[in-house]
Amino acid sequence: MVIVNPATATPERFYSTFTEYLTSRGLAAVTYDYRGTGASGDPRRHKHLRMRDWMQEDVPAVAEWAWSRFPAVPVTAVGHSIGGHAMALGNGVDDVARFAIVSSHVAHTKRIEPAGERHRVGAILGVVGPTLSRTLGYMPGKRLGLGEDLPAAAMIERGPLGGQTGLLFRRPEHGCGGARRCGDERRACDRRLGRPVGLARSDGCAHLAPDFGQCRSPHLLA
Secondary structure, eight states, X not given: OEEEEOOTXXXXXXXXXXXXXXXXXXXXXXXXXXXXXXXXXXXXXXXXXXXXXXXXXXXXXXXXXXXXXXXXSOOEEEEETHHHHHHHTTTTOTTOSEEEEESOOOOOGGGOXXXXXXXXXXHIIIIIHHHHHHHHSEEOTTTTTSSSOEEHHHHHHHGGGGGOTTGGGGOGGGSSTTOSSHHHHXXXXXXXXXXXXXXXXXXXXXXXXXXXXXXXXXXXXX
16 A cells, blocks of 8 residues: 655645556555645635644654555655655654655755745745735635645645745754754754755756755665
Protein backbone atom coordinates (compact mmCIF):
# COMPACT_ATOMS: atom_id res chain seq x y z
CA MET A 1 0.00 0.00 0.00
CA VAL A 2 1.20 3.49 -0.86
CA ILE A 3 -0.02 6.64 0.90
CA VAL A 4 0.39 9.95 -0.90
CA ASN A 5 0.72 12.91 1.48
CA PRO A 6 -0.10 15.92 -0.71
CA ALA A 7 1.41 19.32 -1.24
CA THR A 8 -0.21 22.53 -0.03
CA ALA A 9 -3.24 23.61 -2.12
CA THR A 10 -2.92 20.46 -4.24
CA PRO A 11 -6.08 18.34 -4.56
CA GLU A 12 -5.87 14.57 -4.25
CA ARG A 13 -7.01 14.20 -7.87
CA PHE A 14 -3.67 15.72 -8.94
CA TYR A 15 -2.07 12.38 -8.06
CA SER A 16 -4.53 10.22 -10.03
CA THR A 17 -2.09 9.33 -12.81
CA PHE A 18 0.52 8.24 -10.28
CA THR A 19 -1.94 6.18 -8.26
CA GLU A 20 -3.40 4.60 -11.41
CA TYR A 21 0.11 3.44 -12.25
CA LEU A 22 0.52 2.01 -8.74
CA THR A 23 -2.74 0.10 -8.87
CA SER A 24 -1.87 -1.24 -12.32
CA ARG A 25 1.20 -2.78 -10.66
CA GLY A 26 -0.92 -4.50 -8.02
CA LEU A 27 -0.52 -1.96 -5.22
CA ALA A 28 -3.26 -0.25 -3.24
CA ALA A 29 -3.03 3.55 -3.11
CA VAL A 30 -4.45 6.11 -0.68
CA THR A 31 -4.88 9.78 -1.58
CA TYR A 32 -6.63 12.45 0.45
CA ASP A 33 -7.09 16.19 0.97
CA TYR A 34 -5.96 17.98 4.11
CA ARG A 35 -8.78 19.23 6.29
CA GLY A 36 -10.19 22.50 5.02
CA THR A 37 -9.08 21.83 1.44
CA GLY A 38 -10.58 20.06 -1.57
CA ALA A 39 -13.12 17.41 -0.60
CA SER A 40 -12.16 17.57 3.10
CA GLY A 41 -14.24 20.58 4.06
CA ASP A 42 -14.86 24.24 3.35
CA PRO A 43 -11.83 26.36 4.31
CA ARG A 44 -14.19 28.96 5.74
CA ARG A 45 -15.44 26.44 8.28
CA HIS A 46 -11.89 25.36 9.10
CA LYS A 47 -10.24 28.78 9.08
CA HIS A 48 -8.33 28.00 12.29
CA LEU A 49 -6.38 25.09 10.76
CA ARG A 50 -2.67 25.71 10.29
CA MET A 51 -0.05 23.94 8.20
CA ARG A 52 1.36 22.41 11.38
CA ASP A 53 -2.07 20.85 12.07
CA TRP A 54 -1.95 19.09 8.71
CA MET A 55 1.56 17.82 9.42
CA GLN A 56 1.08 16.84 13.04
CA GLU A 57 -2.51 15.53 12.87
CA ASP A 58 -3.70 14.74 9.32
CA VAL A 59 -0.58 12.93 8.07
CA PRO A 60 -0.34 10.62 11.14
CA ALA A 61 -4.11 10.01 11.11
CA VAL A 62 -4.06 8.73 7.54
CA ALA A 63 -1.04 6.51 8.23
CA GLU A 64 -2.73 5.05 11.30
CA TRP A 65 -5.96 4.49 9.34
CA ALA A 66 -4.13 2.62 6.59
CA TRP A 67 -2.18 0.45 9.03
CA SER A 68 -5.25 -0.37 11.15
CA ARG A 69 -7.26 -1.45 8.11
CA PHE A 70 -4.50 -3.55 6.59
CA PRO A 71 -2.05 -4.49 9.37
CA ALA A 72 -0.48 -7.32 7.36
CA VAL A 73 0.31 -5.09 4.37
CA PRO A 74 3.55 -3.05 4.39
CA VAL A 75 2.82 0.67 4.07
CA THR A 76 4.96 2.97 1.96
CA ALA A 77 4.42 6.74 1.96
CA VAL A 78 5.31 9.42 -0.57
CA GLY A 79 5.33 13.02 0.63
CA HIS A 80 5.05 15.90 -1.84
CA SER A 81 6.25 19.30 -0.61
CA ILE A 82 4.67 19.84 2.84
CA GLY A 83 3.73 16.15 2.88
CA GLY A 84 7.44 15.39 2.76
CA HIS A 85 8.26 17.98 5.40
CA ALA A 86 5.72 16.33 7.70
CA MET A 87 7.47 12.97 7.52
CA ALA A 88 10.96 14.46 7.75
CA LEU A 89 9.77 16.02 11.00
CA GLY A 90 8.74 12.59 12.27
CA ASN A 91 4.98 12.79 11.67
CA GLY A 92 3.12 9.74 10.38
CA VAL A 93 6.14 7.47 10.05
CA ASP A 94 5.69 5.11 13.02
CA ASP A 95 3.48 2.67 11.08
CA VAL A 96 5.24 3.17 7.74
CA ALA A 97 7.82 0.71 6.47
CA ARG A 98 9.52 3.21 4.16
CA PHE A 99 8.94 6.63 2.68
CA ALA A 100 10.20 9.09 0.10
CA ILE A 101 9.91 12.85 -0.07
CA VAL A 102 9.57 14.76 -3.33
CA SER A 103 10.15 18.48 -3.97
CA SER A 104 10.05 19.44 -0.30
CA HIS A 105 11.97 22.61 -1.03
CA VAL A 106 13.02 25.40 1.31
CA ALA A 107 11.04 28.00 -0.68
CA HIS A 108 13.39 30.83 0.28
CA THR A 109 11.84 33.61 -1.80
CA LYS A 110 14.76 36.03 -1.58
CA ARG A 111 16.75 33.86 -3.98
CA ILE A 112 14.09 33.27 -6.62
CA GLU A 113 15.10 34.33 -10.12
CA PRO A 114 14.20 36.31 -12.15
CA ALA A 115 13.47 39.34 -10.02
CA GLY A 116 9.92 39.70 -11.36
CA GLU A 117 9.00 36.21 -10.21
CA ARG A 118 10.69 36.82 -6.86
CA HIS A 119 8.60 39.94 -6.26
CA ARG A 120 5.39 38.20 -7.39
CA VAL A 121 5.84 35.21 -5.07
CA GLY A 122 6.98 37.44 -2.21
CA ALA A 123 3.92 39.66 -2.60
CA ILE A 124 1.53 36.71 -2.62
CA LEU A 125 3.06 35.01 0.40
CA GLY A 126 3.89 38.09 2.42
CA VAL A 127 1.11 40.56 1.61
CA VAL A 128 -1.72 39.44 -0.68
CA GLY A 129 -2.30 35.98 0.80
CA PRO A 130 -2.30 36.95 4.49
CA THR A 131 -4.37 40.10 3.84
CA LEU A 132 -7.05 38.25 1.86
CA SER A 133 -7.09 35.46 4.42
CA ARG A 134 -7.70 37.86 7.29
CA THR A 135 -10.33 39.78 5.31
CA LEU A 136 -12.26 36.87 3.79
CA GLY A 137 -11.62 34.20 6.39
CA TYR A 138 -9.90 31.96 3.83
CA MET A 139 -7.30 32.10 1.05
CA PRO A 140 -9.04 32.17 -2.39
CA GLY A 141 -6.39 30.12 -4.15
CA LYS A 142 -8.68 29.04 -7.00
CA ARG A 143 -9.54 32.60 -8.00
CA LEU A 144 -5.87 33.55 -7.96
CA GLY A 145 -4.78 30.49 -9.94
CA LEU A 146 -2.80 29.12 -6.99
CA GLY A 147 -4.48 25.75 -6.55
CA GLU A 148 -7.10 24.95 -3.92
CA ASP A 149 -8.61 27.43 -1.48
CA LEU A 150 -6.94 27.29 1.93
CA PRO A 151 -7.91 27.94 5.56
CA ALA A 152 -6.91 31.44 6.67
CA ALA A 153 -4.59 30.26 9.44
CA ALA A 154 -2.64 28.01 7.04
CA MET A 155 -1.93 30.90 4.68
CA ILE A 156 -1.09 33.29 7.51
CA GLU A 157 1.35 30.74 8.97
CA ARG A 158 2.92 30.08 5.55
CA GLY A 159 3.53 33.71 4.58
CA PRO A 160 6.47 34.62 6.85
CA LEU A 161 8.26 31.34 6.13
CA GLY A 162 9.22 32.52 2.63
CA GLY A 163 11.92 34.71 4.12
CA GLN A 164 13.60 31.89 6.05
CA THR A 165 16.14 29.49 4.58
CA GLY A 166 15.11 26.74 6.97
CA LEU A 167 11.38 26.96 6.20
CA LEU A 168 9.64 24.70 8.76
CA PHE A 169 12.77 23.21 10.29
CA ARG A 170 13.84 26.18 12.38
CA ARG A 171 10.52 26.58 14.19
CA PRO A 172 10.41 24.65 17.49
CA GLU A 173 6.65 24.09 17.15
CA HIS A 174 7.31 22.00 14.04
CA GLY A 175 9.75 19.62 15.69
CA CYS A 176 13.31 20.24 14.43
CA GLY A 177 13.87 23.79 15.56
CA GLY A 178 17.07 25.58 16.42
CA ALA A 179 19.28 24.49 13.53
CA ARG A 180 21.44 27.21 12.02
CA ARG A 181 22.39 25.54 8.77
CA CYS A 182 20.64 23.22 6.35
CA GLY A 183 22.95 20.31 7.20
CA ASP A 184 22.23 20.84 10.90
CA GLU A 185 18.51 20.60 10.18
CA ARG A 186 18.96 17.32 8.34
CA ARG A 187 21.08 15.83 11.14
CA ALA A 188 18.56 16.97 13.77
CA CYS A 189 15.82 15.14 11.89
CA ASP A 190 18.08 12.10 11.45
CA ARG A 191 18.23 11.85 15.22
CA ARG A 192 14.50 12.40 15.61
CA LEU A 193 13.61 9.68 13.10
CA GLY A 194 16.32 7.25 14.10
CA ARG A 195 17.17 6.72 10.43
CA PRO A 196 19.01 8.53 7.64
CA VAL A 197 17.16 11.35 5.94
CA GLY A 198 17.82 11.79 2.23
CA LEU A 199 16.28 14.58 0.20
CA ALA A 200 15.53 14.72 -3.51
CA ARG A 201 14.87 17.90 -5.46
CA SER A 202 13.03 18.06 -8.77
CA ASP A 203 14.20 20.47 -11.46
CA GLY A 204 10.82 22.19 -11.34
CA CYS A 205 11.54 23.45 -7.83
CA ALA A 206 15.21 24.25 -8.32
CA HIS A 207 14.61 28.00 -8.56
CA LEU A 208 13.07 27.94 -5.09
CA ALA A 209 16.04 26.29 -3.45
CA PRO A 210 19.34 27.13 -5.17
CA ASP A 211 21.37 26.08 -2.11
CA PHE A 212 19.42 22.88 -1.50
CA GLY A 213 22.42 20.81 -2.59
CA GLN A 214 23.72 21.16 0.97
CA CYS A 215 20.77 19.11 2.14
CA ARG A 216 20.77 16.39 -0.50
CA SER A 217 22.07 12.86 -0.25
CA PRO A 218 22.04 10.34 -3.10
CA HIS A 219 19.26 8.22 -1.63
CA LEU A 220 15.61 8.69 -0.76
CA LEU A 221 14.24 8.15 2.70
CA ALA A 222 14.08 4.48 3.57
